[in-house]
Amino acid sequence: MAYKVKLDIFEGPFDLLVYLIENAEMNIYDIKVSEITSQYLNYLSLLQDYNIELASEFMVLAATLIEIKSKMLLPRPKIDGDESAYEDPRAELVQKILEYKKFKTAAENLEQLEELGLKIYSKPQEDLSQYTKEPDEFIDLDLSQFVKAFNLFIQKKKKIEDIHKRYEKIEQDRMSVEDRMIEIRGLFKAKSGIAFHDLIADNQDKYDIVLTFVSVLELIRLNTVSVRQHTSLGEIYLTLKKPKGGELHHDE
Amino acid sequence: MTSKKTIKSAFESMLFVWGDPLDVKVAAEVFNIDFKEAYGYFLELAQEYSDEGRGIEIREIDKKFQFCTRLENNDYIEKLCSPTKEKRLSQPALEVLAIIAYKQPVTKGEIESIRGIKCDRVLEGLAKKELIAEVGRSSGIGRPILYGTTPEFLKNFGFKDLGDLPEIEDIGETVQKEEENESIDYQQIALDFREA
Amino acid sequence: MTSKKTIKSAFESMLFVWGDPLDVKVAAEVFNIDFKEAYGYFLELAQEYSDEGRGIEIREIDKKFQFCTRLENNDYIEKLCSPTKEKRLSQPALEVLAIIAYKQPVTKGEIESIRGIKCDRVLEGLAKKELIAEVGRSSGIGRPILYGTTPEFLKNFGFKDLGDLPEIEDIGETVQKEEENESIDYQQIALDFREA
Numbered sequence: 095m096a097y098k099v100k101l102d103i104f105e106g107p108f109d110l111l112v113y114l115i116e117n118a119e120m121n122i123y124d125i126k127v128s129e130i131t132s133q134y135l136n137y138l139s140l141l142q143d144y145n146i147e148l149a150s151e152f153m154v155l156a157a158t159l160i161e162i163k164s165k166m167l168l169p170r171p172k173i174d175g176d177e178s179a180y181e182d183p184r185a186e187l188v189q190k191i192l193e194y195k196k197f198k199t200a201a202e203n204l205e206q207l208e209e210l211g212l213k214i215y216s217k218p219q220e221d222l223s224q225y226t227k228e229p230d231e232f233i234d235l236d237l238s239q240f241v242k243a244f245n246l247f248i249q250k251k252k253k254i255e256d257i258h259k260r261y262e263k264i265e266q267d268r269m270s271v272e273d274r275m276i277e278i279r280g281l282f283k284a285k286s287g288i289a290f291h292d293l294i295a296d297n298q299d300k301y302d303i304v305l306t307f308v309s310v311l312e313l314i315r316l317n318t319v320s321v322r323q324h325t326s327l328g329e330i331y332l333t334l335k336k337p338k339g340g341e342l343h344h345d346e
Numbered sequence: 347m348t349s350k351k352t353i354k355s356a357f358e359s360m361l362f363v364w365g366d367p368l369d370v371k372v373a374a375e376v377f378n379i380d381f382k383e384a385y386g387y388f389l390e391l392a393q394e395y396s397d398e399g400r401g402i403e404i405r406e407i408d409k410k411f412q413f414c415t416r417l418e419n420n421d422y423i424e425k426l427c428s429p430t431k432e433k434r435l436s437q438p439a440l441e442v443l444a445i446i447a448y449k450q451p452v453t454k455g456e457i458e459s460i461r462g463i464k465c466d467r468v469l470e471g472l473a474k475k476e477l478i479a480e481v482g483r484s485s486g487i488g489r490p491i492l493y494g495t496t497p498e499f500l501k502n503f504g505f506k507d508l509g510d511l512p513e514i515e516d517i518g519e520t521v522q523k524e525e526e527n528e529s530i531d532y533q534q535i536a537l538d539f540r541e542a
Numbered sequence: 543m544t545s546k547k548t549i550k551s552a553f554e555s556m557l558f559v560w561g562d563p564l565d566v567k568v569a570a571e572v573f574n575i576d577f578k579e580a581y582g583y584f585l586e587l588a589q590e591y592s593d594e595g596r597g598i599e600i601r602e603i604d605k606k607f608q609f610c611t612r613l614e615n616n617d618y619i620e621k622l623c624s625p626t627k628e629k630r631l632s633q634p635a636l637e638v639l640a641i642i643a644y645k646q647p648v649t650k651g652e653i654e655s656i657r658g659i660k661c662d663r664v665l666e667g668l669a670k671k672e673l674i675a676e677v678g679r680s681s682g683i684g685r686p687i688l689y690g691t692t693p694e695f696l697k698n699f700g701f702k703d704l705g706d707l708p709e710i711e712d713i714g715e716t717v718q719k720e721e722e723n724e725s726i727d728y729q730q731i732a733l734d735f736r737e738a
Contacts, residue, residue: 226424401552
């Protein structure tokens with residue numbers, strides 16, 4: 095049977111082989127290797143006659159076809175008379191052709207979808223600059239950062255505590271007992287009796303209260319003032335004692 | 347003759363592809379119908395989009411029609427188009443956030459006594475970012491506001507719930523280790539003080 | 543909270559302005575809703591446009607949505623104007639693309655072994671058209687590049703996602719079925735051959 099050579103550039107050796115097989119209307123599972131090989135080789139030489147550059151892969155498949163053809167000529171070795179144990183030399187080629195055909199069909203499907211796709215239009219993006227305003231703030235946080243922040247804080251706090259432990263608080267210069275005694279005695283210029291409570295202002299701290307109390311005790315010891323308490327835990331009244339000999343003096 | 351439905355659908359496609367205001371006359375020519383008929387279809391389409399409250403509308407400009415967005419959606423478009431800027435929380439903000447996360451519900455006073463510094467501005471910022479919120483009032487004097495973290499906080503850190511917060515004991519250990527390493531520095535500082 | 547109607551309307555505006563496929567995730571963020579909710583709204587919108595036979599449709603591509611024209615209106619659009627069309631792919635390009643689409647991620651070597659011929663130039667062309675991209679490296683010898691298809695591929699061929707690709711097994715079966723049906727013919731032809 096004469097076949098007409100189509101002078102298309104085939105995409106590859108498999109493409110050409112599939113074309114030849116289909117053109118010869120052969121069953122893929124029962125390729126007449128001898129026939130297809132000679133067709134394949136004829137085609138290659140024809141292409142060469144036309145000075146069409148052939149990829150080396152076409153030659154590789156030619157060699158494979160010739161190899162299969164020669165194997166087919168060999169008598170089938172019968173292993174225990176089991177025909178099924180005989181491996182058809184064409185098996186691998188058939189698999190490859192099927193695999194290729196599968197994707198050739200897939201490509202044809204894609205081609206149709208591409209054609210449909212080209213008939214659907216989307217629109218270009220609008221000028222978004224008219225909508226863009228100040229960028230939104232976006233808080234970027236992760237756990238490690240969070241833990242780190244907390245650690246840093248605890249460290250800082252411990253450092254401060256540590257420093258507190260190691261250093262004594264330096265007190266400001268405060269009023270002495272002597273100064274306070276002079277102050278209290280001064281108060282008696284205006285009145286003869288003073289309630290202890292009146293010596294302590296509301297805003298005074300422990301130091302001031304103790305200072306006042308110690309100063310009063312000292313004044314008693316020096317006999318400068320006398321104290322009276324009418325009820326237990328009641329108010330303490332201070333009165334200035336008449337100085338025996340004019341000025342106050344330190345006895346002992 | 348082409349059905350009204352087909353023509354109207356085609357007009358929508360044409361408006362969409364054309365982008366600019368589409369002349370009714372030009373559109374009418376595609377179907378060989380008169381101006382009045384085409385104009386009527388455009389008006390019908392515009393009415394449909396308007397009635398359905400669609401996010402796109404068909405507006406008429408001088409016997410031409412054009413797709414455009416619904417004015418009311420401008421804010422959302424702006425939000426879509428505005429690039430987001432990454433903003434990290436400051437150290438004070440992270441500290442306050444950590445204290446609230448672990449001690450919630452907590453008052454401003456408690457936070458300030460832990461940090462030893464005022465934190466009104468920081469609280470304001472965190473509340474604005476929706477990481478913390480007022481969760482109630484303390485029964486204490488002046489009934490101060492109690493603060494707690496929000497679901498936004500959980501989302502930001504990828505926490506499922508507050509149980510996902512790292513154990514505070516673990517944090518304590520880490521701190522102690524680091525403290526030991528740094529104890530030499532403290533002594534040096536102590537020396538400086540005495541000499542001064 | 544924003545009403546469903548408002549969100550859907552805003553999504554339409556956003557789709558329109560954006561033009562390109564709009565990521566559901568990005569749209570969801572504008573309203574602080576979760577992906578699933580936003581995705582549901584987009585599907586509803588797409589259904590509405592489709593049900594109403596609108597001239598514009600909302601198509602899904604890889605978890606993104608985009609407005610596009612109705613396929614059936616192509617002729618009218620072309621009558622109105624001649625939109626610029628992308629060049630169609632060559633036969634080799636389609637084959638390589640098909641292999642990549644079905645077998646991704648796939649190396650150049652695998653593609654070449656199926657087609658029996660080198661495909662460097664074809665790959666280059668497809669990558670330039672952004673239909674395929676390098677998606678990683680194989681763990682095989684020489685760590686060859688792995689190729690996969692892109693969202694642009696899905697868009698151009700009208701696939702929602704890769705699951706939309708026609709089943710490749712079906713293709714195989716079709717081949718086999720046809721072969722079986724036609725086997726009688728082959729035998730007859732075989733007979734002819736012998737006679738010839």
